[in-house]
Amino acid sequence: MNSHQTTKYLLFLFLNFLHYTQSSSSSFNHRILIVGSSNLDSILHVERLPTQGENVMTVTEKVTVHVPGGKGCNQAIAASKFLLSGKKVQFLGQFGKDDAGNVLRSALEVNGVDISLCSCAAFCRYDLDEDENVEVGSGRGYVFLQSDGSVSAVVDGGANLCGWWAGADGKDGMECMPNWIDLLDLSEDKDCLVLLLLQREVPDYVNLHVVRTLREQYDSSKVVVMQDVGGEDRPMSREMLKICDFLTPNASELQRLVSQFDQSFELNECNEASVIKGARLLQAHGAKNVLVTLGERGCILVFAPNKESLSNDNDPNFIQINSCILPDGTGVVDETGAGDCFRAGFAVSYAEGNNLTDCLKFASAAGALAVTRKGAVPSIPSRFEVQNLLKAQDSDFVDEIPRGGGMYEDDVECPLLFGSRLNSMKDRPDLWDGELGVRGWVKRQATVQGLGCIDFNFPQHFESWSVKEAKEALVETGLVAGAVCLRYPHDRFQQGAMTHPDVNVRQEAIEITKRAALAARELGAKEVIVWSAYDGYDYTFQVDYVEKWDQVVHAFQDCCDSFPDIKFSLEFKPTDENTRFFAIPSTGAAMLLVNDIDRPNMGLTLDVGHMLMAGENPGQSIALVGAKSKLFGIQLNDGYTRLAAEDGMMFGSVHPAMALEIIYYLQKYKYDGHIYFDTFPQRSDPVKEAEYNIQRVKQFWRAAKTLETRFDLESILQNHDAIGSLNMIEDAIYSSREN
Numbered sequence: 212m213n214s215h216q217t218t219k220y221l222l223f224l225f226l227n228f229l230h231y232t233q234s235s236s237s238s239f240n241h242r243i244l245i246v247g248s249s250n251l252d253s254i255l256h257v258e259r260l261p262t263q264g265e266n267v268m269t270v271t272e273k274v275t276v277h278v279p280g281g282k283g284c285n286q287a288i289a290a291s292k293f294l295l296s297g298k299k300v301q302f303l304g305q306f307g308k309d310d311a312g313n314v315l316r317s318a319l320e321v322n323g324v325d326i327s328l329c330s331c332a333a334f335c336r337y338d339l340d341e342d343e344n345v346e347v348g349s350g351r352g353y354v355f356l357q358s359d360g361s362v363s364a365v366v367d368g369g370a371n372l373c374g375w376w377a378g379a380d381g382k383d384g385m386e387c388m389p390n391w392i393d394l395l396d397l398s399e400d401k402d403c404l405v406l407l408l409l410q411r412e413v414p415d416y417v418n419l420h421v422v423r424t425l426r427e428q429y430d431s432s433k434v435v436v437m438q439d440v441g442g443e444d445r446p447m448s449r450e451m452l453k454i455c456d457f458l459t460p461n462a463s464e465l466q467r468l469v470s471q472f473d474q475s476f477e478l479n480e481c482n483e484a485s486v487i488k489g490a491r492l493l494q495a496h497g498a499k500n501v502l503v504t505l506g507e508r509g510c511i512l513v514f515a516p517n518k519e520s521l522s523n524d525n526d527p528n529f530i531q532i533n534s535c536i537l538p539d540g541t542g543v544v545d546e547t548g549a550g551d552c553f554r555a556g557f558a559v560s561y562a563e564g565n566n567l568t569d570c571l572k573f574a575s576a577a578g579a580l581a582v583t584r585k586g587a588v589p590s591i592p593s594r595f596e597v598q599n600l601l602k603a604q605d606s607d608f609v610d611e612i613p614r615g616g617g618m619y620e621d622d623v624e625c626p627l628l629f630g631s632r633l634n635s636m637k638d639r640p641d642l643w644d645g646e647l648g649v650r651g652w653v654k655r656q657a658t659v660q661g662l663g664c665i666d667f668n669f670p671q672h673f674e675s676w677s678v679k680e681a682k683e684a685l686v687e688t689g690l691v692a693g694a695v696c697l698r699y700p701h702d703r704f705q706q707g708a709m710t711h712p713d714v715n716v717r718q719e720a721i722e723i724t725k726r727a728a729l730a731a732r733e734l735g736a737k738e739v740i741v742w743s744a745y746d747g748y749d750y751t752f753q754v755d756y757v758e759k760w761d762q763v764v765h766a767f768q769d770c771c772d773s774f775p776d777i778k779f780s781l782e783f784k785p786t787d788e789n790t791r792f793f794a795i796p797s798t799g800a801a802m803l804l805v806n807d808i809d810r811p812n813m814g815l816t817l818d819v820g821h822m823l824m825a826g827e828n829p830g831q832s833i834a835l836v837g838a839k840s841k842l843f844g845i846q847l848n849d850g851y852t853r854l855a856a857e858d859g860m861m862f863g864s865v866h867p868a869m870a871l872e873i874i875y876y877l878q879k880y881k882y883d884g885h886i887y888f889d890t891f892p893q894r895s896d897p898v899k900e901a902e903y904n905i906q907r908v909k910q911f912w913r914a915a916k917t918l919e920t921r922f923d924l925e926s927i928l929q930n931h932d933a934i935g936s937l938n939m940i941e942d943a944i945y946s947s948r949e950n
Contacts, residue, residue, distance in 0.1 A: 241404040247283020248371035248412035250350035251311035279318035280587035289555035305374030307349035360543040411442030440464040453497035535579035548587030553578030593772035625912040628663035628885040630693040631901040657688035661905040664693035669727040692734035709766040742782040747790035771810035780816040780843035785825040798832040816844030830872030837880030846889040859891030875915040914943040
């Protein structure tokens with residue numbers, strides 16, 4: 212392929228990228244694209260590096276492991292794990308048609324990276340004067356890990372270097388591409404920030420073509436280019452220096468770059484002035500902002516002369532950030548990939564609109580955590596871990612998990628917000644003269660006296676209007692959003708959502724959950740409730756129970772880490788017609804799951820009907836979960852508890868004694884979310900039914916407040932006094948009715 216064909220090939224890929232960004236939801240104001248290498252790394256444990264002409268053996272008691280790596284792969288996965296928005300990072304790279312390529316593709320996809328722009332090159336033409344094609348494999352890295360944790364590596368570029376020249380089966384790349392380039396309309400969505408990460412384990416002409424194409428076809432002011440200097444040791448052209456908004460060398464790379472222009476320069480990385488001088492020398496030859504990483508000494512960002520367009524920070528010349536202090540009990544294990552985590556963390560934080568000081572702090576924490584684990588990709592921390600480390604270092608960093616209504620120890624009247632099932636507003640349409648559909652249901656529910664919030668089902672309630680329109684409707688009706696409730700679509704997830712046998716479908720379920728979190732944030736709800744009708748099984752020996760459990764754990768960990776400001780809760784259900792046995796069939800199992808997930812923003816939403824179906828006493832379940840501060844949501848209803856039946860009756864209509872105990876334990880453990888009525892009026896007026904539920908809760912609330920003041924509840928409990936308990940219940944409920 213000649214240079215003109217190469218240009219057309221890359222143009223096709225990046226017009227495709229732009230088309231992808233424009234078709235995305237308008238709620239995303241940035242896209243991250245990473246162009247680079249992917250290598251399968253073999254980690255070789257050695258006592259020391261060999262000298263010239265010497266052979267050394269690996270440490271015998273250490274096993275050589277093979278893990279995904281390569282600067283592009285590392286940065287793409289790290290950025291995907293750090294992104295708060297939940298939107299996918301896009302990666303452009305080349306794989307070989309080999310086992311290593313399969314491992315690399317899988318690693319990227321499992322971590323939520325979009326690899327639709329990547330190619331798989333089976334052959335490459337090393338000598339362009341010859342017609343013979345030779346087979347090329349995926350990139351491979353051979354990492355020498357010494358006992359002190361320091362690393363060196365030799366990289367076989369493979370497809371990363373040669374795979375750009377030819378397409379599958381040795382054909383020129385353009386012959387493999389659809390001819391629809393000229394049909395794309397690039398006139399829309401010019402407000403999206405495109406953040407482009409480059410590094411030097413792919414040819415420079417690839418990086419140059421990428422930047423030129425994006426800036427020619429897109430608003431150049433919306434394209435921010437970050438160039439990682441790491442990779443092959445080769446000179447960098449002045450053109451490349453000039454087109455990068457951020458140049459990010461480490462100390463040795465800074466020395467090498469400056470030596471291209473000034474052989475006399477000798478960097479003293481322990482001296483701040485020397486580092487700044489090196490950055491200024493690069494800026495004299497066209498570089499803009501230069502971010503120098505200094506390992507345990509932190510980093511220095513030296514601004515370009517026009518830095519006002521990039522920063523709101525007060526320092527007119529540079530920012531210096533110290534390295535993060537590692538958590539107690541940890542130390543340097545392996546430095547592989549730490550720089551990639553740093554650069555990905557900086558890019559993500561910058562794309563999210565943070566000031567440069569905060570970007571550097573986030574990047575520093577990400578890089579610090581990476582050195583505490585072995586391997587490149589395996590060492591990448593989650594966003595949650597990065598923020599926890601920042602919190603430990605900075606007293607001003609607050610990771611607030613919202614809890615809802617607030618404390619109410621002295622309130623006789625119920626202070627909590629009430630919400631009711633929005634779909635119930637479909638019932639008895641003969642009693643409603645207004646608009647039908649979700650918008651009409653919101654308006655109808657707004658007529659319920661005492662109602663304060665609405666829970667939306669996702670994605671079903673947003674098929675006919677946008678999240679923004681829903682929020683505007685809430686403002687118009689004087690209501691707020693209580694939570695966003697997951698309802699995975701039947702046609703895609705009938706075989707399971709988080710437990711689907713196909714890893715790609717499981718990842719889709721995770722992405723839908725993250726989009727629900729985005730909707731919750733935009734609505735101001737801060738809560739996502741997950742009930743999956745399809746995560747379970749029907750027959751014995753149909754699924755691997757432990758495997759399904761682990762899949763749910765990992766899925767929730769991913770969601771919690773991506774959205775630390777959002778509460779996620781599982782709403783368990785033991786059985787229904789979609790799934791005879793749910794993967795999480797009881798309150799006890801659900802609490803075990805929460806413990807395994809081990810995230811502060813993970814808890815439970817308990818549904819009274821579901822607890823009754825599971826043969827549980829709701830008061831007991833609420834008490835056990837509330838005592839562990841993991842009761843994030845409560846859904847009130849009642850039922851006759853016939854086999855596998857969920858009646859959705861009005862609260863306290865069948866089990867008034869249980870209803871009183873439910874409210875008592877909500878008070879005792881200071882539940883401060885909102886109260887949601889999951890009932891099915893069907894033949895009743897849904898507005899009046901919701902109003903009845905609200906009044907019943909208020910009645911039971913007043914009654915529960917008297918149990919410790921008017922009655923000797925402590926004595927009844929200590930003595931297991933059944934008669935005393937029944938007399939107390941009857942008296943408390945009767946007295947509350949009189950009031």
